[in-house]
Amino acid sequence: MTAQAKAVAPDAVPGNIVLHVADVFKNFGGLKALSDIDLQVEEGTTHAIIGPNGAGKSTLLNVIIGRLPPTSGAVVFDGNVLTGMAPHEINQLGISRVFQTPEIFADLSVLNNVMAPAFARRDGAFRVNMFRAVMDEAEIRAEAEGLLREFGLYARREDHAGALSRGDKRRLELAMCLIQRPRLLLLDEPTAGMSRHDTNTTIELLKSIKSRGMTIVIIEHDMHVVFSLADRISVLAQGRLIASGPPQQVKDDPRVKEAYLGVPAE
Amino acid sequence: MFSLSRKDFTLLAVFSVIVMTMPIWLQPLGAAYPGLMQKFVIYAIFAIGFNILFGLTGYLSFGHAAFLGVGSYTAVWSFKLLSMDMIPALFFAVVFAGIFALFIGFFSLRRSGIYFSILTLAFAQMSYSLAYSVLTPITNGETGLLIARDDPRAIDTMLGVGQSASGMPMPSLIGIELGGYGGFYICALVLIACFFLSQKIFASPFGMALRGIKSNPTRMIYTGFNTKPYMLTAFVISGMFAGLAGGLLAVTDPIAGAERMQWTESGNLVLMTILGGVGTLLGPVIGAWVIKYCENIFSAINTQMLNGFFEFLPDGVQSVAVTVMSKFVGEGWHLTLGLVFVLIVVFLPGGLVEGAEKLRHRFRRRSDTYDLAADAQEKRT
Numbered sequence: 047m048t049a050q051a052k053a054v055a056p057d058a059v060p061g062n063i064v065l066h067v068a069d070v071f072k073n074f075g076g077l078k079a080l081s082d083i084d085l086q087v088e089e090g091t092t093h094a095i096i097g098p099n100g101a102g103k104s105t106l107l108n109v110i111i112g113r114l115p116p117t118s119g120a121v122v123f124d125g126n127v128l129t130g131m132a133p134h135e136i137n138q139l140g141i142s143r144v145f146q147t148p149e150i151f152a153d154l155s156v157l158n159n160v161m162a163p164a165f166a167r168r169d170g171a172f173r174v175n176m177f178r179a180v181m182d183e184a185e186i187r188a189e190a191e192g193l194l195r196e197f198g199l200y201a202r203r204e205d206h207a208g209a210l211s212r213g214d215k216r217r218l219e220l221a222m223c224l225i226q227r228p229r230l231l232l233l234d235e236p237t238a239g240m241s242r243h244d245t246n247t248t249i250e251l252l253k254s255i256k257s258r259g260m261t262i263v264i265i266e267h268d269m270h271v272v273f274s275l276a277d278r279i280s281v282l283a284q285g286r287l288i289a290s291g292p293p294q295q296v297k298d299d300p301r302v303k304e305a306y307l308g309v310p311a312e
Numbered sequence: 313m314f315s316l317s318r319k320d321f322t323l324l325a326v327f328s329v330i331v332m333t334m335p336i337w338l339q340p341l342g343a344a345y346p347g348l349m350q351k352f353v354i355y356a357i358f359a360i361g362f363n364i365l366f367g368l369t370g371y372l373s374f375g376h377a378a379f380l381g382v383g384s385y386t387a388v389w390s391f392k393l394l395s396m397d398m399i400p401a402l403f404f405a406v407v408f409a410g411i412f413a414l415f416i417g418f419f420s421l422r423r424s425g426i427y428f429s430i431l432t433l434a435f436a437q438m439s440y441s442l443a444y445s446v447l448t449p450i451t452n453g454e455t456g457l458l459i460a461r462d463d464p465r466a467i468d469t470m471l472g473v474g475q476s477a478s479g480m481p482m483p484s485l486i487g488i489e490l491g492g493y494g495g496f497y498i499c500a501l502v503l504i505a506c507f508f509l510s511q512k513i514f515a516s517p518f519g520m521a522l523r524g525i526k527s528n529p530t531r532m533i534y535t536g537f538n539t540k541p542y543m544l545t546a547f548v549i550s551g552m553f554a555g556l557a558g559g560l561l562a563v564t565d566p567i568a569g570a571e572r573m574q575w576t577e578s579g580n581l582v583l584m585t586i587l588g589g590v591g592t593l594l595g596p597v598i599g600a601w602v603i604k605y606c607e608n609i610f611s612a613i614n615t616q617m618l619n620g621f622f623e624f625l626p627d628g629v630q631s632v633a634v635t636v637m638s639k640f641v642g643e644g645w646h647l648t649l650g651l652v653f654v655l656i657v658v659f660l661p662g663g664l665v666e667g668a669e670k671l672r673h674r675f676r677r678r679s680d681t682y683d684l685a686a687d688a689q690e691k692r693t
Contacts, residue, residue, distance in 0.1 A: 111534065137536035149534065151527040154520070162524050165517045166536035174545055179317060179515040222535070 062089040064261050065110070065230055070119035072105055072285075079105045080285045083119070087230070087278075092262040094272045097282035098305060103265045104146070106282065107234055110263070111143050112136045124229065134171050140229035142222075144236055148215040150222065152208030156199055159207045160190040160221050167226045193221045197251070213244045217251070224255065231255070233264040237271050249274050273297075281305065320511045323593065327507055331500045335493070341605070346492040348608050350564045352601050353499040354557050357506045359584045359596035361553020364510060365546050366582075367591035368519055370526035372429045374578050375416065375436030379409040379551040381443065381573030383558025385450065388457045388568045395467035396459075396481045398490065398498070402559040409555020410548050417547035421540065424529075436578055443570035456569035483563045495564045502560060503597075506553060511593060513549075522546050583649070587656055589663030598664050606649055613641035 065087040072080040080102045087093045097103050108114040110121050112133045121128040128136050151159050164186045169175060181187065194200040197217045202210065207218060216236060223231055237245040245268065252275055256262060266272050272279065273293055280290040283305035289296050296302055316324060331353065338344040362376050383405035390401040420431040443451040451457055459480060482489040490498055513519045524532050525539050532539050562568055584603050589595025618634045618641070625633060640648045660667045
């Protein structure tokens with residue numbers, strides 16, 4: 047089997063709630079960034095979080111991955127309470143994240159960028175592995191090369207990742223997350239600043255990832271992207287969850303129209 | 313476990329030959345005497361270890377001389393209390409320097425960037441002051457720690473190893489005394505082993521993780537790496553290399569003084585690594601050799617030698633040339649070093665190794681053009 051088939055979440059059970067954001071509040075001083083957020087993500091689905099600027103989308107994502115502690119409430123992933131955990135511990139549980147501005151290892155080769163996360167998956171958060179060369183790790187190397195082929199980056203595997211174009215960097219970051227075979231993939235505006243063409247390529251790529259049964263939470267501005275991918279959509283406005291449900295239902299929700307267009311529902 | 317990639321193996325082989333033939337190729341450079349060659353080799357070990365921390369993780373320590381000092385003191389105490397054999401001396405030097413590094417690293421690594429550097433500097437200066445004052449019973453203060461004929465040397469006594477009738481006992485390896493060239497070759501072998509170890513670390517997943525921390529610590533933690541223990545391990549390993557170097561200094565000359573722990577020594581180490589090429593395998597070694605060479609050879613040049621050198625010039629010009637040049641040699645060799653350092657950092661930020669790479673590329677490109685020209689010629693005929 048190719049690396050493509052391997053990257054599927056190993057034991058996806060549809061209907062199982064994998065991520066539960068339970069009654070989360072987050073205040074920055076007097077500012078209520080998030081109020082009473084309750085969100086459930088089903089295994090194997092793609093859940094989009096949308097909302098106007100400043101609605102608290104990024105704050106919510108940062109609360110989930112442990113970058114920001116919630117003021118109250120908890121985030122539960124697969125039976126583990128994430129609140130208070132260090133970011134690397136959260137990743138070790140099976141959550142990988144793509145950032146809004148790609149976070150890659152600019153000084154390492156493209157191939158090493160993809161191999162490094164695989165070591166974190168195989169060896170855990172810390173292991174002094176000094177006597178085996180990276181390039182002798184044939185299994186991980188083959189898997190990384192397979193992913194790079196799939197992502198159209200194989201020809202550039204020896205180049206420094208810092209030399210890639212912005213679009214390539216984003217795809218590289220996605221490959222770095224996928225090689226970890228995460229149980230939950232978090233995407234923070236994966237097409238921000240991309241051309242229409244690149245956006246469409248990314249949508250196709252994400253569709254193929256989704257079709258392997260990966261659970262995805264995506265934050266996105268671009269409605270084209272959201273409606274191409276999402277199984278469920280949650281709408282945030284001014285730190286509150288105003289609607290949640292299947293795409294069509296959310297689309298027709300008067301409160302959503304109000305939040306986006308500023309027109310009161312009649 | 314001992315395998316290397318073909319490229320690394322070639323490099324190791326070439327490196328070993330270069331190190332072992334030092335007495336030959338240093339002859340025309342006027343530096344082929346054992347005392348100096350031992351220094352070349354020992355400071356190369358010191359720099360290789362430092363490069364594992366600074367080169368891979370980017371954390372700049374200004375306190376590595378402290379570990380060198382701890383290594384020296386430990387080795388001399390081992391000579392005094394246990395045996396004149398170098399094996400226990402080096403073993404304890406590495407272990408104690410490692411423990412010391414674990415302690416200093418644990419606190420210093422709570423900060424990064426300039427604060428980390430300042431913390432290491434503070435710890436090292438503290439150790440230096442302690443060695444001069446409170447710890448005099450252990451370090452023998454200003455005089456330096458010396459071995460004496462009537463030291464206990466428990467293991468030697470137990471094994472019935474006798475002392476020579478007169479003079480001080482010499483450090484030895486399984487009964488063979490290590491003076492002059494013997495000492496050099498032993499140190500050279502240790503250097504080759506250290507170089508091999510650094511090659512292994514550079515190529516390993518551990519080394520890749522350290523590079524990842526340098527490149528993007530945020531990505532590292534969100535990728536599931538716990539960066540703190542990685543940093544601490546790198547810090548301790550480089551401290552152990554420094555302890556080994558300090559131990560070897562004591563093996564070649566069984567005396568340990570606090571001046572080895574002074575911050576200027578740490579500064580020299582940073583210079584060596586940057587001059588040669590941070591993060592490269594060979595760079596720190598070359599940097600160490602260049603600086604130690606300048607320190608010992610340049611500083612020995614005096615006005616008389618300069619007069620001889622510029623004899624071919626007319627009288628007036630000769631005296632001007634000698635006066636100008638004399639500022640840069642002898643006592644003023646630091647001036648030369650400073651100038652060279654500035655030039656390298658400005659024009660070759662990757663150090664001498666980068667300079668060599670650039671030259672190699674230029675030659676290759678030129679030969680490529682020749683090949684093209686030859687091809688074109690062939691096609692035409």
